Amino acid sequence: MxxxxxxxxxxxxxxxxxxxxxxxxxxxxxxxxxxxxxxxxxxxxxxxxxxxxxxxxxVGGLVLDxxxxxYATRTPVFARLAEALGLGEQLVEPSAAGAWLHFLDGRGQPKSTPLPKGALLGIPGSLDEPVLREILGRTGLLRAKLDVNLPRGVGAKARSLADLVRARMGQAVLDRLVAPVVGGVYSVSPEDLDPEEAIPGLRAAIAEHGSLSAAIAALRGKATKPGSAVGGLRGGVFxxxxxxxxxxxxxxxxxxxxxxxxxxxxxxxxxxxxxxxxxxxxxxxxxxxxxxxxxxxxxxxxxxxxxxxxxFGAEISLVTLVVDLPELDAAPRGTGVLVAPQVSAAHPTAEGQVVRAKALTHATAKWPWLADEEGPGTHVLRLSYALPLVGGAETADGGQPSLELALADASALLGLTIRAEDVVDSDVLTWRSALxxxxxxxxxxxxxxxxxxxxxxxxxxxxxxxxxxxxxxxxxxxxxxxxxxx
Ligand SMILES: Cc1cc2nc3c(=O)[nH]c(=O)nc-3n(C[C@H](O)[C@H](O)[C@H](O)COP(=O)(O)OP(=O)(O)OC[C@H]3O[C@@H](n4cnc5c(N)ncnc54)[C@H](O)[C@@H]3O)c2cc1C
Known part of the structure; x- marks a missing residue:
């Protein structure tokens, strides 16, 4: 040992x-x-x-996290402890499929695309990724590309991560890329994050490499392990x-x-x-x-x-759905979907549905061991909600997101219909995230x-x-x- x-x-x-x-x-x-x-x-x-x-x-007879x-693979700390505790053989990597993004385009219409690769907290390390054109629109992308030509001092004194991204890459990058990732992962707004604490070494990297995108590419390159930034344990990290x-x-x-x-x-x-x-x-x-x-x-x-x-940290609600739905075997949205905050802040459209979840994890698509355990057709979905719910009483069940809301959100985010009769079991948990x-x-x-x-x-x-x-x-x-x- x-x-x-x-x-x-x-x-x-x-x-x-x-x-x-x-x-x-x-x-x-x-x-x-x-x-x-x-x-x-x-x-x-x-x-x-x-x-x-x-x-x-x-949930539904499954023991889940x-x-x-x-866990973050940026450092070897978790893996070392797991090995010391005899769990080394259970260390696993998630599927390489990657996550998707759900956002409102320039005309306010909801859209879903894969998240660009090579980003840190949603900030792109390359502005040449083809999917950026779809996410940011032509004007948003042109504004983002200014980053490369702006003097390296622009944004150097920014107070928050939001101010820094806005100054160098513009509002669309902030709203459609950075806010969904930061909100989904850390339950905070980039307006409230210290740039240097969120991404240690960021200021020095901008000064050295001349732009925010080049700084992100350099910092990504320094990660101890290429590829996915997280790992897990077969059977659950618990x-x-x-x-x-x-x-x-x-x-x-x-x-x-x-x-x-x-x-x-x-x-x-x-x-x-x-x-x-x-x-x-x-x-x-x-x-x-x-x-x-x-x-x-x-x-x-x-x-x-x-x-x-x-x-107190932010309160979040996690809805876990175990569903029997073979259409999900194809993992239509990769390992899950991060939702831009502007989506849930929007008013209902003529199409009706406004997604209130801030993220959805398709656990059986993310973790091959869980899919193997379940076999084809059965899927685990986990939706997270910031409390109190945007939209208030009509979406809530005693302050928690209702099952109807979770089903409607999961359907909208995965691009198919999930009905109550597809649900094998469900569970709602409330957590307080750390300050x-x-x-x-x-x-x-x-x-x-x-x-x-x-x-x-x-x-x-x-x-x-x-x-x-x-x-x-x-x-x-x-x-x-x-x-x-x-
Ligand atoms: C929903 C959710 C999802 C997360 N997902 C991830 C993830 O995927 N990857 C990741 O790396 N991190 C994730 N995190 C964060 C990670 O779980 C935490 O950073 C970590 O577990 C915090 O550990 P902790 O011991 O500091 O705090 P806690 O886990 O909060 O433990 C504190 C303990 O102190 C006890 N306690 C409080 N007051 C007293 C008292 N007066 N007397 C005695 N006991 C007391 C509490 O009951 C609790 O058991 C997630 C967190 C949440 C809430």
């Missing part, structure tokens, strides 16, 4: 104890680092399940949380489920962790909850935590919080709201923060 990061480091004193608050990926990975270093660890998790947003659900379903739990139990880690930590205090060299049933004590503590819970626990200890305010660490102004707050945390003996804070959303970033940060307090 591959050892965790701690292998060459001096070990802490025998008998050292630690409490990890939160049993999502961040907490489980931090607990693993500490336990491998010989620390006696207790993980306290508020819900009945470990894994947080990395969790399974059962309920939250995260892929297995990594289960494997972590198994290993933690083997290492003697105590897991307390259904237990919410309410207070955190320090006296002398001890941390006191308050739960409804008991006060627990340890020499080290790792706060690994999502933003809101962490801010509540840390605010009495650190003024810097209060700077995050209410600290975006790449959001405007977040970088300075995160740096101030991290600096303040480092001044407090035996305290570590980790999780997607600080590390950046996505398992790869979360794992790397949890390892580093746990190492810091060893």
């Amino acid at each position: 591959t050892e965790p990061m701690s292998v060459d480091k001096p070990l802490p004193e025998p008998g050292t104890t630690a409490i990890v608050v939160g049993g999502g990926m961040a907490g489980l990975v931090a607990a693993r680092e500490l336990a491998h270093a010989g620390v006696s660890v207790t993980v306290i998790e508020a819900s009945a399940h470990i894994g947080g947003a990395v969790a399974p659900h059962e 309920a939250g995260a379903e892929s 297995q990594i949380a289960r494997a972590l739990r198994t290993e933690l139990e083997e290492l003697g880690v105590t897991l307390l489920l259904d237990t919410s930590v309410q207070t955190l205090k320090r006296t002398g060299t001890a941390w006191h962790v308050g739960t409804p049933a008991a006060q627990l004590e340890a020499q080290r503590v790792v706060v690994a909850t999502e933003a809101h819970g962490a801010v509540e626990l840390l605010a009495p200890l650190l003024d810097e935590a209060s700077a995050f305010g209410e600290a 975006s660490a790449a959001g405007l102004g977040q970088k300075a707050k995160i740096a101030a919080l991290r600096a303040a945390v480092e001044q407090i003996d035996g305290l570590a804070v980790t999780g997607a709201w600080l590390a950046g959303n996505g398992m790869a970033a979360v794992i790397a940060d949890a390892q580093a923060q746990a190492q810091r307090i060893l």
Whole structure:
């Protein structure tokens, strides 16, 4: 088995104890680092399940990923951990078919095309891709191509990713390419994203290569792995949380489920962790909850935590449909469809349907292992919605998207009719996405919080709201923060 990061480091004193608050990926990975270093660890998790947003659900007899379903291959972090946990043989790549885009053309008509290849967050690395003419229209493409001739300083001081793209490539690239990808993947608007946090090295690459498209091409070229930017696990990525739990139990880690930590205090060299049933004590503590819970626990200890305010991320609803529909065997829209925000903001047209979903994943087209498991004819579709729903009550079922809405959206996005009688089973889940660490102004707050945390003996804070959303970033940060307090 591959050892965790701690292998060459001096070990802490025998008998050292630690409490990890939160049993999502961040907490489980931090607990693993500490336990491998010989620390006696207790993980306290508020819900009945470990894994947080990395969790399974059962729909139509299938065990599927309920939250995260892929990992970024930009770094080897996830694959290394999976291998260390004995899941190396389950690492898989998605189908090469790629995703599609659903947008409104220059006349306001809905259209679907494959997403251009070689882009980062929807920003094209080449403006010669033929599909760009269809997506941007003639004028939009001409404006985008100005990027190559504009002085390299244009957009250099842009505050947001949206300002940068608008300045160099124009509004059509922003609305029809960047906003759907950023919204579908990160649940935020490019207006609220810090360009350098969203794409590290972007400003320097523009200065070096002279244009935004050349900078994107160069940054894509630097990726550790060509081709698809994500990978998965045969059987679902939720297995990594289960494997972590198994290993933690083997290492003697105590897991307390259904237990919410309410207070955190320090006296002398001890941390006191308050739960409804008991006060627990340890020499080290790792706060690994999502933003809101962490801010509540840390605010009495650190003024810097209060700077995050209410600290809630966006709420999203995921509708999973298992359907019997052989027409979907041909994967008519590749691995899925990202929807430009202008589509759901539009008023109903004479044709009737306005798509409210922000993305659709055709899971059986994206993951060959899932298609093999199911056999031809049966398909898994996952639609995501930003809450509250655009369009209000008529589209909602108790605040959630209704099954009728999901069927209508899936039909419009896949270009065929899916009827209620085609549905084998369905499920609706609500998640809160992490506060975006790449959001405007977040970088300075995160740096101030991290600096303040480092001044407090035996305290570590980790999780997607600080590390950046996505398992790869979360794992790397949890390892580093746990190492810091060893
Ligand atoms: C719907 C969805 C889809 C996603 N898809 C992908 C994807 O495809 N690829 C990818 O890489 N990433 C994806 N992500 C992001 C990824 O899942 C997260 O970045 C990562 O799992 C966050 O881990 P975490 O441990 O920081 O937080 P969480 O998973 O939120 O875990 C925090 C844990 O802390 C617990 N907790 C909170 N307060 C307390 C308390 N007071 N006491 C005790 N416990 C507490 C919570 O119950 C929870 O279990 C997705 C996220 C969502 C929501």
